[in-house]
Amino acid sequence: MTSTDGRQKWLTVAEELATALRVDAGERDRRGAEPVAEVDALRRSGVLAIDDWATQQAVTRVVGAADANIGHLLGYHYLQVWRSGLFDSAPVGDDVFRAGIFSADIFWAGVSNPLDAALELRPVDGGFEVTGRKTFATGASVADRLVVSATDTETGDKVTFTLDAKAEGITYAGDWDNIGQRLTASGGVVFDHVHVPADQVLGVHDETSPRLSLAGLGFQLALAQLYVAMAEGALAEAAQYTRTTTRPWFLSGVDSATADPYILGTYGELVSETQAAGFLTDHASDKLYQASERGADLTRNERAETAAAISSAKVVATKVANQTTSRVFELCGARATAAGYAFDRFWRNARTLTLHDPVSYKAREVGAYFLTGEHAPFTGYS
Amino acid sequence: MTSTDGRQKWLTVAEELATALRVDAGERDRRGAEPVAEVDALRRSGVLAIDDWATQQAVTRVVGAADANIGHLLGYHYLQVWRSGLFDSAPVGDDVFRAGIFSADIFWAGVSNPLDAALELRPVDGGFEVTGRKTFATGASVADRLVVSATDTETGDKVTFTLDAKAEGITYAGDWDNIGQRLTASGGVVFDHVHVPADQVLGVHDETSPRLSLAGLGFQLALAQLYVAMAEGALAEAAQYTRTTTRPWFLSGVDSATADPYILGTYGELVSETQAAGFLTDHASDKLYQASERGADLTRNERAETAAAISSAKVVATKVANQTTSRVFELCGARATAAGYAFDRFWRNARTLTLHDPVSYKAREVGAYFLTGEHAPFTGYS
């Protein structure tokens, strides 16, 4: 863990990033361009090099509250680097990896949607060749380095390796056009006989390894953090609007919207529930960090407890994000629906990202663990 | 009341309109153009001439489910014609009014946002001149005839009159650019010394008249109907998607999304609550019709009961509309957030229109009437 001073320094940097992102978040959402400039801002700020878990989480929350797209990219960057470390051996031949996992100017992304057919990995001289297509590779098209998973066509092994994101044979479909998280560059990636040097292999996925199975949980935690950030961001922007722009209702008997009993009461409920989701998610984050630090000693029971903690956070954060980003409009009033404010982006982002995988099965998982101690299976989503 | 056959015929027409509107609802929402073609379709269909209250309500619901923008315009059209009839005397000199309030090719809209400063009405030879500016005049810029309210600068009376929507001196700001109800032409209207013939005056607003006070309730009812329609529309489109496109979750243990227990259970809850809101709103609609039919005999107690019934419907329908239009995404899955489907328009429409006036004060009103019998004041919103 880093020192408190170190964390505070990075939070200040994150706040500066957040302030800059807020300025034109609505306009950038409308344009829906690739987040090239935004990722560049992340590189320049230094936050890509943060190597302290709790600081990573806190910084992601701050950035994500201002712009959930960029928070998403940043959270996944930390995630890719962290999950690369779950393998026993580093890709020793990957100079960038060795030098760069803590490098401020290297932005990482991953290519591994578990619901797609697997990429095919064929042994060739000096390594492998990877071919195939994956959808929803958040951040890949604007990344420097990729973490990719593919199936060895000879052994059937699921192999994970790193690649230069600009390597020959990789093309980006640019086909992400959704109602929310519009700037996350979450389009498809096509690999056409892309060379994978042997020494860029991170390892073979052992499906029975509790430690390697943490990767899937990392994604779930990152999502929960972003949901909390979305609720926090919506509340912050709404409050700014209520304070400065909302007019008191003519039947309210008060002189200012900031004295309206219903506005105050609703802020109180939404703020309280968002905070609760935040602390639950922080707890889940601590659990995952601890599990991750256990290394090869991590037991299946510990892994199950960690999974349940993360799913619990995801259940609450999902509800809070969708509810808060929609209800804040009631705290601002009718004129806040003017397109120029683009306040709907909070809900569109939340609604999109909370569908990543169905929350009903997360609730089921938490219930089964509580009721019978059933362990969540090791999958890309649990 | 019309015959059941008559109603059925119009419902068939409404379904045809709805089917046509659904085809490109998403695309039209994105373009955000003035709904000229859509209002033309209303004219051609004949529905503008329906003069049976319950049929008007049912037709509005069907059209509104397919496209809440056009349902909004249609519901307000019926509303303007109906509220013109609340005055004791018709504007005898208005040929269009006499001939046209039941005319299929005359689309009516109103200009009367109660929260704006009043338009100024100055006596001139042969009538009046009206000058001023109003915001949020839904449908006015694509209307044939307008119902307008203004304040007589000499007497202080609030006078309501009809105008040709293309009369000299009227200009439309075209400044409606909001996140929802984008095609309702709800921009501002500027009146620059527009001539109002004396015989187009509907009457002077007597603020103590229960009957005239029904106008405000008519708007509230129309909103509640549209909220229900939005929920119905979102459920219908989601069901179509779930049936044809949603893939079963790999952990669900079922072969089809239509057999997923959580998807079925959530449909059941949302459908049930939407139906409840619908019957409550139908009841409120009956109450308003009955109150309206009472004419000058309408008592303050009857008016208060009617107001409470409508506010009750608005409270429930508001909740149902916002909740349903957001939660249907969970029934469709992540890929339903693709921009091409534009399923977010249901929520954006609901979120925008449910902010028309703060629902917390509607709940307060229902509570006060239930608890102490307190009558809602006669306002533009209650």
Add this chain to the structure above:
Amino acid sequence: MTSTDGRQKWLTVAEELATALRVDAGERDRRGAEPVAEVDALRRSGVLAIDDWATQQAVTRVVGAADANIGHLLGYHYLQVWRSGLFDSAPVGDDVFRAGIFSADIFWAGVSNPLDAALELRPVDGGFEVTGRKTFATGASVADRLVVSATDTETGDKVTFTLDAKAEGITYAGDWDNIGQRLTASGGVVFDHVHVPADQVLGVHDETSPRLSLAGLGFQLALAQLYVAMAEGALAEAAQYTRTTTRPWFLSGVDSATADPYILGTYGELVSETQAAGFLTDHASDKLYQASERGADLTRNERAETAAAISSAKVVATKVANQTTSRVFELCGARATAAGYAFDRFWRNARTLTLHDPVSYKAREVGAYFLTGEHAPFTGYS
């Protein structure tokens, strides 16, 4: 259908019953005695003889709001008589049945818990003998006549018949001791070789008959009506308390609890949702009456539509009953938890009766009908 005057007369009678029941509802709940006096009051009032469907429903709602126990007994009385009429032939030899199904002094109850093992019916001279045990036979121990179902041990047929509730060989276990609906005499019944005259047989249950299958729906509708009544009753008693006893909160800035914005707003929400549940349930009631009137012509599609309407009402009414009976305390304040008021009986009654069968499967049923048109199976619960 009865005349409006007739209905109004019975509603007045029901209100009188309700007023009397309210006086000592809390005390009777605490004592938990068999509802002998209460059923006697029903007999004396004449309401047992009401033969108009809609009036039966309305009267049940009024009585159930005052005392959900007695509303439960009354609703089930109407239900037993009605469902006896679903069979093609009346039990011609049953003088009481012929004379008495519309008799004010005959209180009917049923014995047919579908989840218990079936009673055994053995052919004997002049009819049958029935033996076995059933649980949860609401009202049986205080009834005059019973409608009983048993399985013919020779044919395997499920046979329904009437019995004198005091017939030799019938004993009542008196073992109903639950947290709610304490006065519904819902204990077990033991049949020890009880003689069933042949001419008291109502008929054999044809499990494929849409018409006979309506019996199960009748129970579901009766439950939904009672749930609505519970919410209405809780709101009425709470309002009485708020008006007379609740003190304004010292930080509220108002002089009376009846002016507290949060109390008013919460009343408004609860009242609105209760009304919505009521209209939805009234609609379901109309559907069941219409289905019942269709007789042998009732199709499976019509039956499915009726079932869905009733389940929809049950889903909404369940939520409303549990929520309202719990939240009304917030409208009354801390001192309203004094045991003497026994306001918790509303929640205890609601919580107990809403568990009759799991509401999650009702929601599932509504969802499946909406999504795919799936018909609910013909069971004792659907």
Add this chain to the structure above:
Amino acid sequence: MTSTDGRQKWLTVAEELATALRVDAGERDRRGAEPVAEVDALRRSGVLAIDDWATQQAVTRVVGAADANIGHLLGYHYLQVWRSGLFDSAPVGDDVFRAGIFSADIFWAGVSNPLDAALELRPVDGGFEVTGRKTFATGASVADRLVVSATDTETGDKVTFTLDAKAEGITYAGDWDNIGQRLTASGGVVFDHVHVPADQVLGVHDETSPRLSLAGLGFQLALAQLYVAMAEGALAEAAQYTRTTTRPWFLSGVDSATADPYILGTYGELVSETQAAGFLTDHASDKLYQASERGADLTRNERAETAAAISSAKVVATKVANQTTSRVFELCGARATAAGYAFDRFWRNARTLTLHDPVSYKAREVGAYFLTGEHAPFTGYS
């Protein structure tokens, strides 16, 4: 702070207490006797002497989950001792205080309902005499020592002092008979010229002192902790019942209630939300401890932040407690309403204690602090 080992030891003791309390919690609730034996068990266990804040909180949660009555008494015991320490000087002449605040066999309670008229304190030789009546003095009648507040009739000062709970002139009304928290001995206390030695005075209440104002926040935090405990307790008992007794629904298609998708999903939601409330409350507890440790240096800003954190916890915990204790019945099924299980005690306890003061004003407070930075006033409830 105590060592982790020390805390673990006390948690084991608390679990033993909890196990014993669970055995007859339902029966004791029905009897509603004074909790003499229970307080004795607390004395014997040693937990009354725990002097570590976080351990106190954790132990209260464990005991409160098993029996919210006894958790309430224990939480308030710690509270009284802690708030006595907020005054600058200890009551040096109070041997029991000096020796006893950490004594395992001294059970403390308080007498200070802020909404009652103040007790009157008259100077006499060697100290004071206190006279008057207070309601709702939780635990006083079974306590060893009391912390009492009264108003000096000469100076108007609000003075706090300790008393032997059996001192001459003190009588206990035994008039607590409410639907929940039945065993908390929360009846009234009458003081009839009770002598207060001068050296048992803790101090004069300075209404402008942030530090002394923490006492009111301590009560709010204790309530939030108990609400969380109630939800935890209800879930634990429900899970035990579901596992051992609940039968699968015949339409569920599964062999065991523990495999029912709706039961699992609902457990998941309730567990997740209860955990979120728990972590939020733990955070609030940390804030209050930190504020308390700041002593005279505590600023008004720090106090306001602490108050907001506690109110936030109370808002969420209130909702979770009421919702969870009611909904667990859906996870157990109809037979779980048998009076013998007394599962309704969780809801009755939650419903009663969550009305301590209106939660709507807590939400308002959180909202105002978030929106405008408004400080909660220093009162007995904020």
